[in-house]
Amino acid sequence: MSKYSIGLDFGTNSCRSVIIDISDGRELGTTVFDYPSGELGILTDPSDPNVARQNPQDYIDGLKFVITGSLEEARVNDPEFDANEVIGIGVDTTGSTPVPIDESGTPLALSDKFKNNLNAMVWLWKDHTAHAEAAEITSKAEELRPQYLAKCGGTYSSEWWWSKILHLKRCAPEVFDSAHSFVEHCDYIPALLAGNTDPSSIKRSVCAAGHKAMYSHEWGGLPDKEFLNELDPAFSDLRDRLFSEAFSSEKSAGNLCKEWAQRTGLVEGTPIAVGAFDCHMGAVACGVKEGVLTKILGTSTCDIAVMPNTKALDDVPGVCGIVDGSVLPGHYGIEAGQSAVGDIFLWLVNNLVPDSYGASTDDKFVKMEEMMSESSPGSSGLLALDWNNGNRTILVDVRLSGLLVGQTLQTKAHEIYRAYIEATAFGALTIINRIEEYGVPINEVVTTGGLAVKNDTLMQIYADVLNRPLKVAISDQTCAVGAAMFGASCSGDYQISELQNNCSKVREEIYNPNSDHVAVYKDLYSLYLELHDSFGTGEWQGNLSGVMKKLIGIREAQRS
């Protein structure tokens, strides 16, 4: 008799669930719920493009909808499926996505007092309002606790836990004062399902705490009170109302409570895995292991690499942290990523591509990809930086912007699209190079996400730029599958390594580098690096007078 597990994946615009057969990863049922609030689920502020919040009610409504929906679908797809055989629940979410909560663990945003207050909502990962606080935390940690900073890449980000809470304290002190505690989205959902949201007993994710909240066993958990007091006197008290220990996701966060069992049709008492971030669980479903980098290629990207924790590993500057157990048991998890990839292409096609390419967004993409397949690398003479939404790794700087160089009076929209694809690939290569420099080998890349399965042109360009074979995970919802794998693991009967052998599969088609293209991209990448370092770092010295001339030279060589 088969056994099943259910994975719940909370993304930026929607949440979904998937039910897998843990013997082979077969997906029996999937349901998606689009968040109804705001614009595609995001609450924004017209006066400040940095604001990105969410309504926690969307999570609660979605939770019931996707679990019941996927159970129903599983029954339709496989008459032998039995909900009683779902042996575990796993949860992943975006992050760092902190939720201000009251003493009972209820989000402030659900109360009458705060239901219309944007600052009391959930602070979505891509909220960038706290950039000044991030700079301040970086600077104070540099001076007072360099070890905290080294562990999270050398720069503390505006997307992360303490920056957001500090900004909340300053911009909306009445909300901060009303918050008894804060919880990551990925910790809130398991606690809700377990029927115990008491802030002091919520099991916290080491993935979230380690990558975003400066948590480490090395210094006894969260940052010490003296340091937190330097950020804000209220923070040393707050520390007592947060948590002292965090757990990896093969551990259980609790068991399904009666109320949520009745609501969803799952069995009361089903074990629930400690939550983690989406790309970390997705990486496991992609088969992440030593030597393999996994990359979720969507509106933004998230890259995950691992190293056995039996080996010595230096801190890697610029990455989003190195945390023991954040991805695989017994391994350091290394997280990195790009703030915008698919988002850049969407911006381009929706704002700067004339209708001669097609009437709809999709038509335009198809036509542009068709046209660029007839051209060779470098033949447009264009080069771009992929920073339209800042640079997460390796510069950790939201106050950067896009750049395009090499335009003539003949430049076409599809050439610009190609330049942006290449720019995001160069950004991806910069991340890989940085991780390898610090002793973590990356021999192949396994991708997943919308772009990986839909965009052949992009995938070949990535293989050529990265000069590594590119594989594509078999599932269309790897994060949810990864969550389901942890759900199965936290029952105690299965090891993650065993589940990876059974469930983490890739498609047959592999994108292999084309050696002619590799050579051209090597030249273009050296120019990308000049732009990257000159615009992105204060250390670089020189001028860029060779860039345009070399681009013209490459263009001429490629066209002749």
Add this chain to the structure above:
Amino acid sequence: MSKYSIGLDFGTNSCRSVIIDISDGRELGTTVFDYPSGELGILTDPSDPNVARQNPQDYIDGLKFVITGSLEEARVNDPEFDANEVIGIGVDTTGSTPVPIDESGTPLALSDKFKNNLNAMVWLWKDHTAHAEAAEITSKAEELRPQYLAKCGGTYSSEWWWSKILHLKRCAPEVFDSAHSFVEHCDYIPALLAGNTDPSSIKRSVCAAGHKAMYSHEWGGLPDKEFLNELDPAFSDLRDRLFSEAFSSEKSAGNLCKEWAQRTGLVEGTPIAVGAFDCHMGAVACGVKEGVLTKILGTSTCDIAVMPNTKALDDVPGVCGIVDGSVLPGHYGIEAGQSAVGDIFLWLVNNLVPDSYGASTDDKFVKMEEMMSESSPGSSGLLALDWNNGNRTILVDVRLSGLLVGQTLQTKAHEIYRAYIEATAFGALTIINRIEEYGVPINEVVTTGGLAVKNDTLMQIYADVLNRPLKVAISDQTCAVGAAMFGASCSGDYQISELQNNCSKVREEIYNPNSDHVAVYKDLYSLYLELHDSFGTGEWQGNLSGVMKKLIGIREAQRS
């Protein structure tokens, strides 16, 4: 009884004539002839975007058409008009636009042997095929004859006389060998009208020779044979078949021959002024004088300033030459310009502006200008370099390209359009600053050309960036009017200064700088200069890590 003069203006895509009343500049008749050959009159080569040639037959056909047409129109507009009272003919053309000619002065391209040979055609000013030869001439002159180079701005351009002839010698020796001599377009037309195209007796323009062919009284005319021999052994012989003296345009190049009098209806014997380049004669019709810079604002721009030749004037690096008498008698003429202005806007609107702005090119421009009038300087966070077609002044480098920085995921097409308008204005300011640095005051700017009369938004941005009042010449065809003024002057009865008092008028509306905008543009210009110097010069040292952050800071300040 009124007296009249006729001006003939040969542009890039068409030629035109205008008949003026020399007592007040009133325009009686105008006719335009679109060159029928190639694409908008330009012969191109699909395999090399640098090629831009013209068919000399277009000039000959146009010459008859525009003169007869404008005489007819003058008769219609003013019954008192009498063609016998046209006392002079002036001619301006683009340049450097050399024509390979045989022993009789007939263009090789008109012969059966060469009529289909692109290299035997007229080499239009904007042909950039000779960039390697330009670099070679610059380098040899730097070493052997620095004085030649200093007089033409320190860098010899691919758009100029010797570069083009040297490239012809190398790429098509059979054409070079068949050419007895070469003549500038502006010297060919007066010679043709005078019925004497014998290469040894064609009166050559000091404007063309001085600005483009390294001609100066200081070294006895054209470059010496020893130097020319260094460029190519054939060049020292060629020098004997060119010319030893060049003249300014208040001098006569000859008198209208019987044949062309019969063809056109003008009086045989009418004096014809020595030719000059379009923007030089246009400057005179705009009222150029000490302290006033004139700017022809079209697909590209041409800037002209003057200084009395009684004052000492240092060589100005980066300008297109300083030539005594090239604009006004008794004055040094200083030419400068931008390789693409309106051409950049046309490229943008035709390639990167979606139909949501409008169905036609004009509709899109109108809508974008309307939308940008609601925004303030710097509020988009964008900054561009205006080098899509290289940089003529002050860098004299065709191997440069466009650049746009500051894009986010919200950037709109009309914001990019504004950034490009601003970039061309910053390029214009860079030229003015360079000229002023060398002691030539620029207190106001008089503009003419399509953009000056059609684009209010652009004109206000230019006034704000240049921080000077901007005036617009009254005529829509200032170059032809300027040519007519020289036609009148070469009769010997009128001084140019007197004709300027009568005919060089500006419109009532003046664009005055807005002080709030001036302050923002000062900040943006300092960032433009960083990009300009880092990408455009080998000397600059530093990094550009402040640029994106300052642009974001300005954007935030302007939006709040």
